[in-house]
Amino acid sequence: MSSNVADIALVMDQFSQSSRHNSHIESLIARARSGDAWAFDQLMIAHQQRVMATAWRMLGNVEDARDAAQEVFLRLYKHLPKYDARQEFAGWLYRIVINVCHDVARKRGNRHASFEAEQEAGQLPILLSKDDSEHAAMRAEEQKIVMRALSTLTEKERAVIVLRDLEGISTEEVAKILGSTPTTVRSQISTARTKIKLYRDCFLKGGIRK
Amino acid sequence: MINCEKAERLIPLFVEADLEATEQQAVSQHLDICLTCRNLAAEFQSSQTWIQAMGVPAFDERLLADLRNAVQQNVAKPKLEIASVFLPLWNWKFALAGAVALLLLVSGILMQARVGSEHQPQVAAGIPSNVATQQLITDAKIAEKKQASSVFVQHRATSKTIPAHQRKRDLGEAPASETPVAGVDPGIVATAETTASATAVNASLADFLTLAPSTPPEMAAKSETKVAEPEMLRMEIQTADPNIRIIWLTPKEPPARANGVAEPK
Numbered sequence: 463m464s465s466n467v468a469d470i471a472l473v474m475d476q477f478s479q480s481s482r483h484n485s486h487i488e489s490l491i492a493r494a495r496s497g498d499a500w501a502f503d504q505l506m507i508a509h510q511q512r513v514m515a516t517a518w519r520m521l522g523n524v525e526d527a528r529d530a531a532q533e534v535f536l537r538l539y540k541h542l543p544k545y546d547a548r549q550e551f552a553g554w555l556y557r558i559v560i561n562v563c564h565d566v567a568r569k570r571g572n573r574h575a576s577f578e579a580e581q582e583a584g585q586l587p588i589l590l591s592k593d594d595s596e597h598a599a600m601r602a603e604e605q606k607i608v609m610r611a612l613s614t615l616t617e618k619e620r621a622v623i624v625l626r627d628l629e630g631i632s633t634e635e636v637a638k639i640l641g642s643t644p645t646t647v648r649s650q651i652s653t654a655r656t657k658i659k660l661y662r663d664c665f666l667k668g669g670i671r672k
Numbered sequence: 673m674i675n676c677e678k679a680e681r682l683i684p685l686f687v688e689a690d691l692e693a694t695e696q697q698a699v700s701q702h703l704d705i706c707l708t709c710r711n712l713a714a715e716f717q718s719s720q721t722w723i724q725a726m727g728v729p730a731f732d733e734r735l736l737a738d739l740r741n742a743v744q745q746n747v748a749k750p751k752l753e754i755a756s757v758f759l760p761l762w763n764w765k766f767a768l769a770g771a772v773a774l775l776l777l778v779s780g781i782l783m784q785a786r787v788g789s790e791h792q793p794q795v796a797a798g799i800p801s802n803v804a805t806q807q808l809i810t811d812a813k814i815a816e817k818k819q820a821s822s823v824f825v826q827h828r829a830t831s832k833t834i835p836a837h838q839r840k841r842d843l844g845e846a847p848a849s850e851t852p853v854a855g856v857d858p859g860i861v862a863t864a865e866t867t868a869s870a871t872a873v874n875a876s877l878a879d880f881l882t883l884a885p886s887t888p889p890e891m892a893a894k895s896e897t898k899v900a901e902p903e904m905l906r907m908e909i910q911t912a913d914p915n916i917r918i919i920w921l922t923p924k925e926p927p928a929r930a931n932g933v934a935e936p937k
Contacts, residue, residue, distance in 0.1 A: 659719040
């Protein structure tokens with residue numbers, strides 16, 4: 463009984479925090495729309511990690527991700543007056559991120575991300591982990607293989623996997639962000655997960671070298 | 673209850689509960705009784721865990737600060753570029769009207785240049801085209817009246833003695849011998865240095881002469897007594913060059929054709 467009460471209290475607390483966070487973001491958006499540079503800076507601080515992470519997962523290297531993030535915030539500033547407060551801000555921002563990443567990927571053409579080169583140059587982002595250095599190295603190796611697996615997907619498949627499986631957004635929300643239908647998104651998710659599983663199976667069986 | 677084939681198709685979505693509630697339930701029931709599909713679902717679950725274990729990357733704070741600064745600088749930069757000045761005026765209607773006006777202007781200039789080039793030679797000669805044509809026709813008629821008797825008779829007379837020579841001179845070809853032909857006014861006959869237009873007229877005359885029945889010189893006297901020569905029409909055309917005059921001899925009526933010679937069409 464006491465456990466249930468604690469769970470309810472935790473959920474209520476999270477809801478309260480989320481609600482405060484949302485109202486804080488809305489306040490920043492309103493101020494940024496009226497030209498408040500500080501409010502816009504705070505808005506960037508609140509979303510920079512998420513934007514960078516999504517761009518990096520989509521594009522596969524830090525340099526392109528940084529360029530994409532810069533373009534995302536410029537577009538955000540430009541289109542902020544058109545933002546409809548009735549829609550979720552995060553979803554609207556994700557849509558900008560995905561569109562910018564598609565543009566960047568198109569511009570770079572067939573140039574594939576070189577995770578090995580980034581790793582050698584020490585540019586790979588550090589994963590948030592409390593692991594020791596040995597474990598961190600193993601995780602970095604795993605990360606490299608996962609990124610390779612992601613690189614086998616098409617742009618659309620990669621976008622749905624990044625949003626659904628790595629960002630944890632629901633299928634319906636992903637469909638809204640990508641301007642698609644839930645059925646199409648499910649089909650793309652199914653294909654992408656099958657490809658990733660096949661890649662991992664090949665890797666585990668030794669068919670793919672590290 | 674669903675079969676294995678359908679279950680295999682739904683398992684990639686089942687592992688993350690992306691199916692509708694009924695389908696999720698159906699797959700779950702199938703996995704309870706099918707070991708193969710249960711193993712497949714476990715593999716997919718493992719793959720999902722593997723990819724999600726990638727974690728959240730933490731980017732360097734300095735990198736993020738540089739990113740924000742770059743954005744703020746771009747945002748704060750006053751945009752007084754030419755494009756931004758004209759952008760509010762930009763409208764597709766204006767663009768279309770401008771393109772049409774430009775097209776009309778260019779086509780007008782081209783047309784003017786073309787018309788000018790057509791009139792230029794006649795203007796340079798100082799004679800308008802219709803006046804020049806009328807003058808040539810009048811000259812031809814006068815020449816015909818004046819020389820109908822004398823020159824035509826002379827032509828007939830010379831054609832008896834030196835028909836080839838006369839024809840060659842009429843054709844503008846160099847004669848075999850430069851001996852002047854008695855009774856023929858040298859000014860009437862076209863000179864050998866003909867222009868391109870004169871050559872064209874001579875070519876058509878040559879066609880006519882080729883198609884006309886040829887009479888050997890030894891038979892000429894005989895044939896003259898028996899067969900009447902066709903009545904000839906002589907036309908003289910003075911070209912812009914005073915040294916060049918075109919003479920055209922043609923029968924008033926089509927000559928009788930020899931057997932086996934096709935009528936010209």
